[in-house]
Amino acid sequence: MGSITLRQVNKKFGEVAVIPSIDLEVEEGEFVVFVGPSGCGKSTLLRLIAGLEDVTSGAVLIDGKDATRLPPAKRKLSMVFQSYALYPHMSVRANIAFPLKMAGMPKAEIDAKVADAAETLNLTDYLDRKPRQLSGGQRQRVAIGRAIVRQPSAFLFDEPLSNLDASLRVQMRLEIAELHQQLGATMIYVTHDQVEAMTMADKIVVLNKGRVEQVGSPLELYRAPANLFVAGFIGSPRMNFIRGQAAAAYGAATIGVRPEHIQISTEGGIWQGTVGVTEHLGSDTFLHIHTEDLGTLTVRAGGYVDFGPGDTISLTPDPGRIHRFDSDGRAIR
Ligand SMILES: Nc1ncnc2c1ncn2[C@@H]1O[C@H](COP(=O)(O)OP(=O)(O)O)[C@@H](O)[C@H]1O
Ligand SMILES: [Mg+2]
Incomplete structure (x- = not known):
């Protein structure tokens, strides 16, 4: 249960094709992440799968069956949003129970399912509280609880952690990953x-302007980005891009080197530069290095390094980790 297939899915709002045409397979039990800049069509695509928007053309299959014209309630999918959309006047228990009550499930069965979900999400002690008496993370867990009790074929999450502060986001990220392992949904x-x-995905779908730029596992995208967009989007700090003669020497219009794949030394490297800003993170140092021919390059060095602004520095890219791109921005393999 829970495989989803998109066939030439197209979505227009008026004359604007927000999603020109997408083909995609989501396999049963997979954790798939749609990632891309704001406005690239991620929410629209998720809403098309949920049935909250109609496709302009193409088909959505759920468990191999055409669901294109099914209303949301018949698709057996549960959606969790950035805004938790909890009922403020209801207890946590009533909020989680709500979809089951609407479906007319007997009370004993509802109680058992709510208890189960609360246990899974560490909410057992909070069942009688109102949403305003909970932290942001707990509220988001209630919203997830409401999705779990419906036992959907698949869960659809739309930026569920964006309202949380950074440390809570990291914690909830782990909790959702653990939930995925536990439920296998x-x-x-x-x-x-x-x-x-x-950190979360089995499979990442990188979207840009309504198009799929690349589909792959996190490490596939990191190691072998298909084009400049994916190369620049995946990885932090961002990959350095170098054009002109230095790239031509590698038979490419552009070469890309990740900050962690450049060695620094006082002399003897193949590129020379002057250290600008250095960022000391403790575990790492990020150095921004101005070069005459290659522009400013970012280097990530492990731990503390004793280079400061104005120092002359020598750089050696790892030859096995230089990414080459043609004039259309496609990776040369
Ligand atoms: N109901 C709508 N009517 C018109 N345009 C819309 C509508 N919903 C979304 N869009 C447009 O579609 C594009 C993709 O939006 P969205 O899917 O929300 O992007 P994302 O979730 O990636 O930020 C945006 O340009 C947005 O303005
Ligand atoms: Mg969105």
């Missing part, structure tokens, strides 16, 4: 945050 998760995508 298909999950589609939308985010603009590539770190969330990299």
Whole structure:
């Protein structure tokens, strides 16, 4: 249960084709992340899968069956949004129970399912509280609880952690990943945050302007980005891009080198530069290095390094980790 297939899915709002044409397979039990910049069509795509928007053309299949014209309630999918959309006057228990009550389930059965979901989400002690008596993370867990009790074929998450502060986001990220392991259910998760995508996904779908730029596992996208967009989007700090003669020497219009794949030394490297801003993170140092021919390059060095602004520095890219791109921005393999 829970496989989802998109066939030439197209969505127009008026004359604007927000999604020109997407083909995609989400396999049963997979954790798939749609990632891309704001406005690229992630929410629209998720809403098309949920049935909250109609496709302009193409087909949505759920468990191999055509669901294109099914109303949302018949698709057996549960959606969790950034705004938790809890009922403020209802207890946590009543909020989680709500969809079951609406479906007319007997009370004893509802109680058992709510208790189960509360246990899974560490909410057992909070069942009699109102949403305003909970932290942001707990509220989001209630929203997830409401999705779980329906036992959907698949969960659809639309930026569910964006309202939380940074440390809570990291914690909830782990909790959702653990929930996925525990339930084994298909999950589609939308985010603009590539770190969330990299840490949670089995499979990442990188979207840009309504198009799929690349589909792959986190490490596939990191190691072998298909084009300049994916190369620049995945990885932090961002990949350095170098054009002109230095790239031509590698038979490419552009070469890309990640900050962690450049060695620094006082002399003897193949590129020379002057250290600008250095960022000391403790675990790492990010150095921004101005060069005459290659522009400013970012280097990530482990731990503390004893280079400061104005120092002359020598750089050696790892030859096995230089990415080459043609004039259309496509990776040369
Ligand atoms: N109901 C709508 N009517 C018109 N345009 C819309 C509508 N919903 C979304 N869009 C447009 O579609 C594009 C994709 O939006 P969205 O799917 O919300 O992007 P994302 O979730 O990636 O930020 C945006 O340009 C947005 O303005
Ligand atoms: Mg969105």
